[in-house]
Amino acid sequence: MPTPSLQEAIDQAGSPVRLLWRRHPRPWTPPVVEPEYAGWREEQAASNEGVALSDLSHHMSDLFIAGPDAGRLLSDVGANNLASFELGQAKQFIAVTEEGHLVSDGILMREDADRYTLSGAPASQNWVRYHGERGNYDVSFASDPDSAHRDGRDPVVFRFQIQGPNAPALAERVLGGPLPQTRFFHSAPVTLAGRSFRALRHGMTGQPGYELIGDYADGAFVLDALVSAGVDLGLVRVGGLAYSTNGIESGWIPTQTPGIYSAPALRPYREHLSLSSYEGQKPLSGSYFSERIDDYYCSPYELGYGRSVSFNHDFVGRAALERAKEHVARAKVTLVLDAQGVREAVGDDTGFFVTYGRHRVERDGVLVGMTCHIASIAPANATLGLALVLEEHASPGTAVEVVWGEHPGPGTDPDAELGFPRIRATVAPSPYNEFARTQYRKDA
Numbered sequence: 001m002p003t004p005s006l007q008e009a010i011d012q013a014g015s016p017v018r019l020l021w022r023r024h025p026r027p028w029t030p031p032v033v034e035p036e037y038a039g040w041r042e043e044q045a046a047s048n049e050g051v052a053l054s055d056l057s058h059h060m061s062d063l064f065i066a067g068p069d070a071g072r073l074l075s076d077v078g079a080n081n082l083a084s085f086e087l088g089q090a091k092q093f094i095a096v097t098e099e100g101h102l103v104s105d106g107i108l109m110r111e112d113a114d115r116y117t118l119s120g121a122p123a124s125q126n127w128v129r130y131h132g133e134r135g136n137y138d139v140s141f142a143s144d145p146d147s148a149h150r151d152g153r154d155p156v157v158f159r160f161q162i163q164g165p166n167a168p169a170l171a172e173r174v175l176g177g178p179l180p181q182t183r184f185f186h187s188a189p190v191t192l193a194g195r196s197f198r199a200l201r202h203g204m205t206g207q208p209g210y211e212l213i214g215d216y217a218d219g220a221f222v223l224d225a226l227v228s229a230g231v232d233l234g235l236v237r238v239g240g241l242a243y244s245t246n247g248i249e250s251g252w253i254p255t256q257t258p259g260i261y262s263a264p265a266l267r268p269y270r271e272h273l274s275l276s277s278y279e280g281q282k283p284l285s286g287s288y289f290s291e292r293i294d295d296y297y298c299s300p301y302e303l304g305y306g307r308s309v310s311f312n313h314d315f316v317g318r319a320a321l322e323r324a325k326e327h328v329a330r331a332k333v334t335l336v337l338d339a340q341g342v343r344e345a346v347g348d349d350t351g352f353f354v355t356y357g358r359h360r361v362e363r364d365g366v367l368v369g370m371t372c373h374i375a376s377i378a379p380a381n382a383t384l385g386l387a388l389v390l391e392e393h394a395s396p397g398t399a400v401e402v403v404w405g406e407h408p409g410p411g412t413d414p415d416a417e418l419g420f421p422r423i424r425a426t427v428a429p430s431p432y433n434e435f436a437r438t439q440y441r442k443d444a
Helices: 006-013 016-020 040-049 070-077 122-134 167-175 216-229 264-272 318-324 339-346 434-438
Strands: 051-055 061-066 090-096 102-112 115-120 140-144 157-163 187-192 195-201 209-215 235-238 330-337 360-363 366-377 382-390 399-403 422-428
Touching: 006 016, 006 264, 040 051, 040 235, 051 167, 051 216, 061 070, 061 122, 070 115, 070 122, 090 122, 102 122, 115 122, 122 140, 122 264, 157 167, 157 216, 167 187, 167 209, 167 216, 187 216, 195 216, 209 216, 216 235, 330 339, 330 366, 330 399, 339 382, 339 422, 366 399, 382 422
Parallel strands: 051 235
Antiparallel strands: 051 157, 061 115, 061 140, 090 102, 102 115, 157 209, 187 195, 195 209, 330 382, 330 422, 360 366, 360 399, 366 382, 399 422
């Protein structure tokens, strides 16, 4: 029996929210990699104290885009300035709907004049491919899903991330000398024992680092070289638990709800997508609940992506983003949760805690926002959360409460008093990490 389309599933469920709502969904962790190597605390600390090594080869999807019209397609469906895009450079690709709702972000690398790779969650990749296959573009596509959907096949590329104060020294040691001067989100071609790959200057926790990207057949050799060379540099391999907390200190929200579920004009797109797609399986959960899927959408400006938006070209959603730029209702902030409150509400004595659920953020009992990602962060000795809150409540030092619990979902009033505990929290800047806040993109 064929898998129904996303639209068919929405029609059968009665609404997008009724389709996607899950109580206590299984927490996401990267496939294939071990949950822990040295222990989640040591693995988190490595990016601040030595060098953290993460294998990103298995949890990221890749869309390979090639052809004379590849650049035109990406410019037509992306809000980025692609007129200035060097070979080997990467950009945080921003795709929005005609209403200006974020579809997803992703990492777009320009491999050659007419070849690009879009990496990350599949939502932006599905969007680009859909428009490319239905538009007047001379372009071809090849997809490589994450290892949870590869049916046992190896990935096409290896992707190893090294970050931390000793990451540059590790790269120099492995590659036989200093890397070429490389700006943030730019890459340099490198070689190791005859194997060629790229070193992309990047980092997830705000510390200096690189992503080493190349043919997966060379991956085991490169990984062994990194591990051997990093013994006295404080190298620690990062497992799935610690990796799932990545991005909080640097202010990146990885789990946006794609803004594609409600617009009548996007019905053909939803009919194209399968229920088994990322868009059909990405759950909604937490104490924040709304019957309107639009209440889960966000704009690039709310997420702090305004610097990536350029109006020097026409693209899907341009007019809506021009309006949204002047009316940004919510801001991305870090929440520092009260430690005792977390212990009492969560009741987990392991110390490790992570959730991507949407939880209500209240001030004086009034809803002012929702969380997007909360986790234990050992280097900060705190539980930190990324949240979107109304601008008037986004100043650092503002006292708020996070409502902890799982709303029953459809059939229960969104504002029902359900007796959930409230965890005191304080608004802090995002990024929380000072290096990421002040230096991260200084030479971008």
